[in-house]
Amino acid sequence: MKTINKINGIPLHYARLTNHPYGTRGMQRNFSVDESFLIILQKAFKEIFDNCPLGKPEVITTAGIFVDKPGQHGHGTAFDLDAIFWGNDTLITLNFVHQKELYLGIESFLRKHFGIVLNYFYPNHQDHWHVDTSVAVDYNTSSKSETLYLQLVLKHIYEENILVDGFWGPQTSGGVSRVFAKLGINTPITTKVNYLKFLDLTGKIAFKLSDKSATPLQLIDNLTEVIEDVPVQNRIAIRAALNSFLDHNDTSTWLQQFTHDNQDLESVINSVIS
């Protein structure tokens, strides 16, 4: 076990206290970590921030590495990533809905290094990624956490019309066939080399997409998604308010000038695979 307060020179902070709540930069602290696990964390963070358009961050907040409890945390071989802070940008994992491309870009690279990655959609992981190396890096159709990731990138990065439920089925496998063909990757996804290629290209594509500013239509989609999570007694009134905004003559005329086009996606894919 080793004691650290930074990784690759990036300070590690803790932000789960009354004075330093979740979502803030928190305070730098010491963390105990298994030495061979630390090497994997260093490699993963290097690859992520070498590729990320925002570059190397100023602070990473973690809910913990070694935690005195059963499981991987008890061995110092798991890491909970709460948020990443750059000079002018922040990725708080709880804000998945608003930063899908950046979030999924980072997760794609995390998955190249950690066999277990639990994300926003995995029960109890909305506010952090849990990563550990207790299983090998590969894709199993029976893995709920891996299938959630796959469905999320098919939907939000590759614009496939797909249900995100964590279960592999004909819709997901159809999406994989179409997207792998577009990317020039061999199937099946369960072959490790194919899966790694997919993670790598998807990370790069997601990062390029995250660099483009969101259109007003995407912002409205995000708002709609947030409303669906509001308790039902409030949801109906909020949805009605949004609908009257969208139906108003002036706002609907204004919104018609924006279109959902996937030309951006195609040019980004071509720039990454060529």
Ligand SMILES: [Zn+2]
């Ligand atoms: Zn954890």
